[in-house]
Amino acid sequence: MDEIKMEVCVDSIQSALNASAGGANRIELCSALSEGGLTPSIGLYRIVKNKIKIPVHVMIRPSGDDRFIYSDDEIEAMKTDIIIFKENYVDGFVFGILTPQKTINVSACKILLDAAAPIPVTFHRAFDFVAEPFEALEVIIKLGFKRLLTSGQADTAENGCCLIKKLMINFKNQITIMPGGGISEHNLQKILAETNAVEFHGTAKKIPGSRYSQRSTDNSTxxxxxxxxxxxxxxxxxxxxxxxxxxxxxxxxxxxxxxxxxxxxTTTDTDTVKQMMRIAADVLQQRFL
Incomplete structure (x- = not known):
């Protein structure tokens, strides 16, 4: 491993450009971060894809329902979106579907995974609402998801480090576990050091009118x-x-x-992305000392 990878969550063209200019490895493109991130328009995707060289993973989420429970019609709409983005050379997808019992909705996920194949898919922070995280991750792996985005079932990844570390120990050779949620330049070193994660997810944003970066990731403040x-x-x-x-x-x-x-x-800040990439490089260097 030659670097710890940074995925930046963005919902605008300017944020995508800034993330790329800062050296991010990948972006997660969505719309409406104010709603926690929804499926972006195909127009937004095409412009972003044409303007940056790094991989673009697209959020597939039809509504801001925090239960992550969708009707048959919504699942069909998600499948249709996936097909359209595949036709436009998307690099990856991000989605997650739960049951009312707070377990992984296997049948619905399989429908979308089949539609997405062979494009890699990340199971997003719906995971943080499941009742049994270890059992749920086993299901996610068996379904064929390549990556898990999680805050360790806490309000932030910093507060969820304990569970993230346990997941890393038990599953790191089976799936990429990516901490996300409230990650900033102020706590990144701690999170990477405690979890041994090889990827992380953030927005690297700054609040307008403030010199301080926003402590937020895939969900808005x-x-x-x-x-x-x-x-x-x-x-x-x-x-x-x-x-x-x-x-x-x-x-x-x-x-x-x-x-x-x-x-x-907010808008992703190029200098904050650069700073977080430097922190990640320093952490990686420490791991080999």
Whole structure:
């Protein structure tokens, strides 16, 4: 292994360009990071694919339902999307489907995997909602997924390091386990050192109006909705924007998505990608000392 690979999750052309310019190994392309990431349009994909040279993996997710349970019609739509992206030379897919019992929906996943073949597929963070993670990962491997994206069933990968490490120990020779969720330049070294992961997933974003990078990955920044009477702005804090995105001269803006959750509109930062790649290189070097 000559490097630890970085996958950057993006939902815009500019973020894709910035990720590529920063040295990322691969991007996960989606739309609506404010909803946790949905299937991108074919138009967005074609422009991104034409403008960057690194592999583009596409999210296949028809709605922002955090249960990751889909109807037969939605599964058919996901299959159709897969076929269309295959016809446009996609490098990989990212999806995951669960049952109401919080197990892997084997039959639905198999339909999509068959449609995607031979393109490699990542099982995304739906895994973080399964009831039995070790049993679920065995199923994921048997189905033929090549990669698992997980925060270790915690709110962030940093807090889920313990489970990620155990998964690495038990399954590292059978599937690539990729930590993701709240990874930034501030905690990357710790996560890679504790888990021995060989890939990681992040957005490398910065909040507009701030010099600090966003501690977020495949899901957008999400915080509990604040009651309206407490939604006040101050010179030292973010402004709550109920009317859609706008620029602010006094700090970052929080917008509200369709689920009533707040998020900050952001773009992947080239310098942050470079910094995270340097951190990963340093960690790899330490592993061989």
């Amino acid at each position: 999400r915080i509990k909705l604040i009651p309206a009477k407490t939604c006040i702005s101050s010179a030292s804090g973010p402004k709550i924007n109920l009317d859609g995105p706008k620029l602010s001269s006094s700090g970052p803006i929080l917008n509200i998505n369709s689920s009533g959750k707040m998020y900050s509109p």
